Amino acid sequence: MKRITEAAGLAGPLLVRRFLADYARNPVNLLILVLVPVAFVAAAAGSLAQLARLLSGTMAPGAAVQTVTAGWAAAFIAAIAAYFQVRAARSADRRLVLAGLPAGRLAGARAVTGLALAVVASAAAVLTLAARTGLAHPGRVLVGTFMFAVIYLAIGALVGALVASPVNGTVVIFFVWITDVMFGPVFGSPTRPAGRVFPTHFLTMWMTDLPSHHAGRVGDLGWALAWTLGAAVTAWAVMTRVTRTARAPRRARPGSAGDQLRAAIRAGLTDWGRNRVLWVLLAAVPAVFIVVATALGPGQPHPADLGGERPPGDQDGQPRIQCRRPPRLHGPDRHHLAGGTGRHVHHPGLPRRRPAPGAGR
Amino acid sequence: MGENGAGKSTLMKVLVGELAPDAGSVTVNGLLGYCPQQPVVYERLTCDEHFELFGHAYRMTPAMQRRSARDLYAALGFERYAATRAAQLSGGTLAKLNLALALLADPAVLLLDEPYAGFDFDTYLKFWDLVARRREEGRSVLIISHFVTDAERFDRIVTLRDGTAGEETK
Numbered sequence: 001m002k003r004i005t006e007a008a009g010l011a012g013p014l015l016v017r018r019f020l021a022d023y024a025r026n027p028v029n030l031l032i033l034v035l036v037p038v039a040f041v042a043a044a045a046g047s048l049a050q051l052a053r054l055l056s057g058t059m060a061p062g063a064a065v066q067t068v069t070a071g072w073a074a075a076f077i078a079a080i081a082a083y084f085q086v087r088a089a090r091s092a093d094r095r096l097v098l099a100g101l102p103a104g105r106l107a108g109a110r111a112v113t114g115l116a117l118a119v120v121a122s123a124a125a126v127l128t129l130a131a132r133t134g135l136a137h138p139g140r141v142l143v144g145t146f147m148f149a150v151i152y153l154a155i156g157a158l159v160g161a162l163v164a165s166p167v168n169g170t171v172v173i174f175f176v177w178i179t180d181v182m183f184g185p186v187f188g189s190p191t192r193p194a195g196r197v198f199p200t201h202f203l204t205m206w207m208t209d210l211p212s213h214h215a216g217r218v219g220d221l222g223w224a225l226a227w228t229l230g231a232a233v234t235a236w237a238v239m240t241r242v243t244r245t246a247r248a249p250r251r252a253r254p255g256s257a258g259d260q261l262r263a264a265i266r267a268g269l270t271d272w273g274r275n276r277v278l279w280v281l282l283a284a285v286p287a288v289f290i291v292v293a294t295a296l297g298p299g300q301p302h303p304a305d306l307g308g309e310r311p312p313g314d315q316d317g318q319p320r321i322q323c324r325r326p327p328r329l330h331g332p333d334r335h336h337l338a339g340g341t342g343r344h345v346h347h348p349g350l351p352r353r354r355p356a357p358g359a360g361r
Numbered sequence: 362m363g364e365n366g367a368g369k370s371t372l373m374k375v376l377v378g379e380l381a382p383d384a385g386s387v388t389v390n391g392l393l394g395y396c397p398q399q400p401v402v403y404e405r406l407t408c409d410e411h412f413e414l415f416g417h418a419y420r421m422t423p424a425m426q427r428r429s430a431r432d433l434y435a436a437l438g439f440e441r442y443a444a445t446r447a448a449q450l451s452g453g454t455l456a457k458l459n460l461a462l463a464l465l466a467d468p469a470v471l472l473l474d475e476p477y478a479g480f481d482f483d484t485y486l487k488f489w490d491l492v493a494r495r496r497e498e499g500r501s502v503l504i505i506s507h508f509v510t511d512a513e514r515f516d517r518i519v520t521l522r523d524g525t526a527g528e529e530t531k
Contacts, residue, residue: 014413014414014417015414015417018403018406018410018413018414021405021406021410022403022404022405022406025405025446026405089403091401092401092402092403094379094401095395095397095401095462096414096415096418097418098377098378098379098393098395099395099415099418099419099462099466100392100418100419100420101417101418245378245379
């Protein structure tokens with residue numbers, strides 16, 4: 001019995017070794033794992049730093065932005081590696097679990113395998129960065145890049161559990177990644193609280209050494225660590241869930257409130273799902289509103305004259321842009337801003353309205 | 362036994378826990394050996410590596426696993442492919458590996474879904490030798506098939522129709 005227990009205990013390292021061998025014996029896998037981060041950092045880091053400066057006027061120095069590109073590269077390739085690990089070996093993994101291997105142990109081995117791949121991808125990205133720009137803070141770059149990879153390992157595993165087609169899975173991962181990058185603090189606004197929902201928001205802030213001002217007492221690094229740890233636990237839980245033995249679903253007592261509610265929701269969703277027109281409208285209506293609003297709305301900023309004193313000699317009657325401090329915005333001005341009489345607020349292309357007697361005084 | 366779509370493989374998947382049943386429950390007491398209809402293996406691992414991996418899953422000691430693998434190589438006649446990756450095996454040899462993984466731990470109950478579909482006649486006979494030996498040792502073997510050619514080899518033959526067990530012809 002003791003020997004059997006020992007054998008079971010050794011299964012973890014053996015599984016990891018075998019999973020790594022299974023991955024590495026496909027030369028294309030290894031090539032992509034190293035080549036993509038190297039090419040991305042070598043070719044795109046400088047251009048992306050320039051683009052970030054143009055688009056958002058980011059306060060991070062160019063070198064710091066280039067540092068984050070190592071994280072982006074490692075993240076994307078780690079997600080792809082995790083996706084294909086989960087998808088490709090799912091049947092064989094389940095067979096191992098059916099043979100008696102605990103699903104949690106198998107998921108742990110898969111997660112460790114994923115971490116090993118993340119280390120390789122991160123190392124490739126960081127070494128390229130070091131060769132390209134040098135590393136001002138090597139520890140921060142190494143740890144940050146690895147954390148990027150771990151967060152995206154979980155995303156890859158999650159997509160692998162939900163999306164069967166490799167093409168669809170790759171597109172979904174790319175969509176998540178590009179959204180995270182383009183709306184993240186480097187290209188977007190680093191101080192907007194809405195940015196907190198993106199997986200690598202706080203991590204990017206920490207790597208570029210810019211405070212987000214909305215991290216609270218935990219700090220950007222604290223939130224970045226929380227995201228990383230949460231991602232690792234999520235990856236493990238997802239992989240355990242998809243490989244464990246199937247169990248009969250727990251059913252509510254027939255006729256009970258829960259049973260009736262579930263049946264009603266199921267029937268409603270089925271009915272709703274079969275209404276193809278509704279599916280199209282759900283996507284089309286918001287899209288049409290946005291497109292039409294963009295196409296027909298004023299495309300340029302236009303001046304608004306809030307009245308008040310004009311400089312001496314200004315007789316041309318053209319609207320002027322005036323900057324005032326809030327205390328100097330008087331009641332009549334606010335009235336105009338709210339679209340009241342329109343005595344002085346004029347939008348080009350709209351007819352001037354005749355002011356009502358005594359309005360705005 | 363049953364026609365295409367009768368629910369044979371679904372029933373077996375429910376028995377081993379690969380699918381959840383719509384109703385009822387399955388109680389497993391002890392070890393099951395399961396051989397799926399399509400070979401389910403790691404493409405880039407060798408036969409030896411598969412035995413090692415599944416030996417751990419079955420909680421066998423390395424010595425037990427090696428002995429059992431050696432016996433199965435000999436019984437099914439594919440020892441020369443021990444170091445060959447699964448993706449490079451022929452269809453018949455892959456079917457042998459698929460079956461051998463189910464037999465490795467010598468489980469009390471064997472569930473085999475069309476196990477001899479890719480076998481040549483010689484391997485087919487070897488397969489029945491293995492089954493007969495296990496039957497003599499008190500093991501149970503459940504085999505799924507479209508049709509039965511050697512009815513004398515079976516103790517019971519149950520026909521499945523529309524997911525329901527029908528007549529028992531033996």
